[in-house]
Amino acid sequence: MDDAATWPRSLQDVDRSDEALRAWVAERIQRLDADGRRSADTHLVTLDLPAHWDIQLYLKDESTHASGSLKHRLARSLFLLALVNGQLRPGMPVIEASSGSTAVSEAHVARMLDIPFIAVIPRGTSRHKVSLIEAAGGRCHVVESAECMSREARRLAAEQGGLFLDQFTHAERATDWRGNNSIAVSALAQLELEPHPVPRWIVVGAGTGGTSATFGRLLRYRRLPTALCVADVENSAFFDGWVQGDPSVTTEHGSRIEGIGRPRVEPSFVPGVVDRMIRVPDAASVAAARHLSDHLGRRVGASTGTNLVASAQLIAQMRARGENGSVLTLLCDPGDRYTDTYFDDDWVAAQGWDLGPWRAALERELPLGRR
Structure with missing residues (x-):
């Protein structure tokens, strides 16, 4: 007698298995794994600050990925x-x-x-x-x-x-913040032999909120004292939504800093892992991108400038309190994508941005390369 016939008739059994589809999915996952193995880790770039500060500033350079960005x-x-x-x-x-x-x-x-x-x-x-x-x-x-x-x-x-x-x-749910392909795991491992291997601050921007969620969760999981700062931009809802504790906050216009800032608080933004937020004016972001580009000898995008301004603010406050330590932030993408916008003086002028005061402030507060 067939064993299956001994079950009560109320048992329902529907088989939707598709071996061809499973094979197709498996082969594509193998391609993704192969791409990951072909990809070297991104560099951690040290920005030289005056030695007597005993503060180190690092850029996790995500522009070196095969597709060019974070x-x-x-x-x-x-x-x-x-x-x-x-x-x-x-x-x-x-x-x-x-x-x-x-x-x-x-x-x-x-x-x-x-x-x-x-x-x-x-x-x-x-x-x-x-x-x-x-x-x-x-x-x-x-x-x-x-x-x-x-x-x-x-x-x-x-x-x-x-x-x-x-x-x-x-x-925030797609990224495995504890391991596989995690920017947070990679960055913290690269800091292990540095003068201050556990950073005082990590600074990231918010576009989806996925990167801040990845860093914030790992910091708590590892029980590290590092604080997470999210740098936001004009015309973005993240800052006000976080300050007010209101995820329904919206803005009327979109961000002018490509890649970060949103007119609503996106579902992937996890406010509970964020320790501090700094809203950076757009002119400051562009000025900082140019300031850093001059120092590195290659252009970086304006979202990297946003991160740099927030990092400079935190470093200035660390100095005022007599603190030492390290600050880690991200170089998000290359500036050659913005030749006709952020690096075009006429386009910048048309936005009504005056970069001069911000360039002067950055050269004073973040004197890169001066020992």
């Missing part, structure tokens, strides 16, 4: 999450709402996986980023403002039978 880790993690969750199938297009850098990295990963990719980007995204998305095989779908991106991406996904990756919702 978002490379996130893109790989988002695709991996979608694959292991059974959300992706052969031929299914992936759609993302992105102001540029995430879309560039996701286009790179999508091409590696042979998956069609559409980026929903706001009008005004730098032409260089659009070119990078298209060069990686992605297609750009332009909307009028950042506020429209997610809604339009969701509509496109439904219309085309695709998957909306939704970085702003899934970033």
Whole structure:
């Protein structure tokens, strides 16, 4: 007698296994793993400050990833999450709402996986980023403002039978903050032989909130005394939402600093892991990007400038209190993506930004290279 026949008739058994699909998913996960093994870790760059301060400032240089920015880790993690969750199938297009850098990295990963990719980007995204998305095989779908991106991406996904990756919702859960591909684990390991191996501050910007969640969780998990500061920008809801304890806060306009700042507090922003927030004026972010670019001999993006201004503020306060220690922040992406914006004097003037006072303040408060 067949053993299965001995079960009561109320037992229901539905088999939806698809061996071909499992093989397709497994092969793409192998491609992601291979990409990770081919990728060397990003450098930790020391910025020289006066030796008698006994304060070290480090930049985790994420611009050296294959797709050129901090978002490379996130893109790989988002695709991996979608694959292991059974959300992706052969031929299914992936759609993302992105102001540029995430879309560039996701286009790179999508091409590696042979998956069609559409980026929903706001009008005004730098032409260089659009070119990078298209060069990686992605297609750009332009909307009028950042506020429209997610809604339009969701509509496109439904219309085309695709998957909306939704970085702003899934970033904090896609990244394995304790290990696999974690920027936080990497950065803390690189500091182990430095004069102050446990930093006093870690400074990051917020675009999705995924990076701050990754660092903040690991710091608490390891029971470290390091404090986490999030640097926010004008026209962004993160600062006011955090200060007021109100995740419903919104702004009327989008951020002018590409890659960070959002008109709403995104679901991936985890306020409980943030110890401090500093709102940085846009002119200061651009001035700091130019200040650091001059020192490094290569251009960096304005979001890196935002991080640098917040770091300079914390270092000034450490000095005032007679503290020593280290500060770690991020070099998010290369400045050659912004030749026609942040590094174009006419474009900067058209924004109404006066960089002079901020350049002077930075040269005084953060005299890079002076021993």
